[in-house]
Amino acid sequence: MSSYEIPAVTAKPGLKVVPVRRSVSTRWISVLTLFALVFIWWAVTATGMIEPLFLPPPSAVLQKGWLLATTGYMDSTLWQHLGASLSRIGLGLGFAVLTAVPVGIAIGHNRIARGVLDPLIEFYRPIPPLAYLPLIVIWCGIGELSKVLLIYLAIFAPIAIATATGVRTVDPAKLRAAQSLGATRAQLIRHVILPSALPDILTGVRIGLGVGWSTLVAAELIAATSGLGFMVQSAAQFLVTDVVVLGILVIALIAFAMEMGLRALQRKLVPWHGQAH
Amino acid sequence: MALLQLERISAQYPGSPEPVLADISLSLGPQQLLVALGPSGSGKTSLLNLIAGFVEPSAGRITLDGVPVKGPSAERGVVFQDDALLPWQDVLANVGFGLELAGVSRDKREIRAREMLALVDLSGFENRRIWQLSGGQKQRVGLARALAADPRVLLMDEPFGALDAFTREQMQELLLQVWQRTAKPVFLITHDIEEAVFLATDLILLAPNPGQIVERLSLDFGQRYAAGESARAIKSDPRFIETREHVLAKVFSQRSAATRQERA
Numbered sequence: 424m425s426s427y428e429i430p431a432v433t434a435k436p437g438l439k440v441v442p443v444r445r446s447v448s449t450r451w452i453s454v455l456t457l458f459a460l461v462f463i464w465w466a467v468t469a470t471g472m473i474e475p476l477f478l479p480p481p482s483a484v485l486q487k488g489w490l491l492a493t494t495g496y497m498d499s500t501l502w503q504h505l506g507a508s509l510s511r512i513g514l515g516l517g518f519a520v521l522t523a524v525p526v527g528i529a530i531g532h533n534r535i536a537r538g539v540l541d542p543l544i545e546f547y548r549p550i551p552p553l554a555y556l557p558l559i560v561i562w563c564g565i566g567e568l569s570k571v572l573l574i575y576l577a578i579f580a581p582i583a584i585a586t587a588t589g590v591r592t593v594d595p596a597k598l599r600a601a602q603s604l605g606a607t608r609a610q611l612i613r614h615v616i617l618p619s620a621l622p623d624i625l626t627g628v629r630i631g632l633g634v635g636w637s638t639l640v641a642a643e644l645i646a647a648t649s650g651l652g653f654m655v656q657s658a659a660q661f662l663v664t665d666v667v668v669l670g671i672l673v674i675a676l677i678a679f680a681m682e683m684g685l686r687a688l689q690r691k692l693v694p695w696h697g698q699a700h
Numbered sequence: 701m702a703l704l705q706l707e708r709i710s711a712q713y714p715g716s717p718e719p720v721l722a723d724i725s726l727s728l729g730p731q732q733l734l735v736a737l738g739p740s741g742s743g744k745t746s747l748l749n750l751i752a753g754f755v756e757p758s759a760g761r762i763t764l765d766g767v768p769v770k771g772p773s774a775e776r777g778v779v780f781q782d783d784a785l786l787p788w789q790d791v792l793a794n795v796g797f798g799l800e801l802a803g804v805s806r807d808k809r810e811i812r813a814r815e816m817l818a819l820v821d822l823s824g825f826e827n828r829r830i831w832q833l834s835g836g837q838k839q840r841v842g843l844a845r846a847l848a849a850d851p852r853v854l855l856m857d858e859p860f861g862a863l864d865a866f867t868r869e870q871m872q873e874l875l876l877q878v879w880q881r882t883a884k885p886v887f888l889i890t891h892d893i894e895e896a897v898f899l900a901t902d903l904i905l906l907a908p909n910p911g912q913i914v915e916r917l918s919l920d921f922g923q924r925y926a927a928g929e930s931a932r933a934i935k936s937d938p939r940f941i942e943t944r945e946h947v948l949a950k951v952f953s954q955r956s957a958a959t960r961q962e963r964a
Contacts, residue, residue, distance in 0.1 A: 600784035603752055604798035604849050605774030614801070618788045695787035695831055 515574025527586020585627025589620025743911025
């Protein structure tokens with residue numbers, strides 16, 4: 424054997440890698456927990472321990488779900504309420520991404536922009552969005568605009584801050600490499616800074632969507648004539664508990680789906696993130 | 701005729717009283733592979749950054765073909781110690797990146813990128829992702845990327861410093877082959893004495909506090925390799941060893957002089 428051949432340590436035949444002892448995977452434990460929860464729910468309602476007025480049985484909620492999906496509640500079907508909520512958060516998110524990313528880049532890239540914009544964002548970011556909802560309603564009325572504006576403001580700050588962080592932590596060697604290949608300032612942003620910051624931007628979107636969704640539902644509880652929050656709130660006023668429970672479950676499901684969707688998007692868009700390079 | 705010319709260059713970090721480089725003059729012409737060798741703190745990275753245009757000298761003049769150097773430009777290609785490649789693009793797109801910035805069409809830059817990958821012996825890796833490459837392969841991509849933009853001079857910032865000893869030897873030989881085939885003037889900095897002696901047609905030795913040139917040598921070991929002699933034969937040649945020891949002694953005499961100065 425010449426001295427240039429380095430023996431491979433990792434893949435020697437005859438040596439078995441000792442697996443980590445794990446009889447049940449974490450995922451299955453979580454699934455079991457979920458089933459146990461539904462079972463307890465069913466048990467306490469079936470035995471009459473809790474009145475259906477306070478907690479209807481799972482079967483009743485499912486039935487109501489079918490009824491809501493087909494004929495509807497308060498003049499609209501479940502899909503229309505869901506659509507109202509989703510279009511609000513969609514619009515808010517869309518405008519927030521379109522404006523917060525450039526603002527974040529400006530804050531991270533430019534000293535003057537940071538000086539002007541950073542205190543503004545840091546001032547309003549810690550305020551719970553519901554605290555300025557009344558002011559928005561005074562200014563913009565009770566229509567769609569005020570709700571979209573509220574979501575927009577809630578999502579804007581996390582995305583702008585995450586983008587600025589991403590821009591500030593761009594590898595200087597990559598910037599210099601691009602400069603020595605002739606990159607202009609605009610090309611640096613487009614080809615190096617933006618892709619470098621993308622993992623952070625997506626994290627900002629994840630955080631923003633979480634905040635935005637809870638804010639939206641809360642806002643619909645207070646001032647709306649459609650949407651999931653409105654559905655839950657109006658059902659509660661007439662003690663239609665199964666609709667309340669169903670609404671809460673749908674709200675949770677949507678939040679879960681958004682989180683999973685964004686994680687999948689992250690894996691697809693930034694596969695290099697977390698890789699040693 | 702010198703292509704790149706440094707005339708009495710000094711450099712100083714803002715706020716620091718001590719200059720990092722003092723009164724450096726050197727020139728780089730065609731067919732030259734100029735190696736700046738020095739211990740850490742001797743200002744060799746600063747020297748490269750000055751030539752690349754990343755920083756500006758506090759005194760003196762740097763010219764390329766008689767034109768003063770101002771800021772980074774595609775005329776002066778740089779290969780970095782840490783590859784500095786773009787992980788969101790595959791190997792082919794990374795190599796063609798400079799051409800993309802220059803507005804060259806996709807077809808043309810892919811042809812050029814494939815040529816450069818063949819030059820650095822990395823054909824077949826076009827569609828690999830950057831994080832799937834070894835350290836040596838990344839440096840090959842970095843070299844191919846710098847060459848694809850067809851710079852006037854190639855600047856190399858300790859390009860093999862982070863590689864293991866075996867890969868480093870292979871990369872030194874690869875660099876000599878590429879240098880011979882492309883005929884690009886190369887300016888390379890390193891702290892590896894054997895590497896410097898093996899590669900350089902012209903070697904400058906830098907000493908710290910402040911960074912200055914304390915020795916200039918003209919060498920031909922790289923040319924002997926290019927003429928077909930084996931790297932091992934050259935590196936075990938008594939003349940090679942003698943040169944290496946001479947440079948080593950020079951580095952240490954500078955060191956002890958500096959220490960004496962500090963004690964006094």
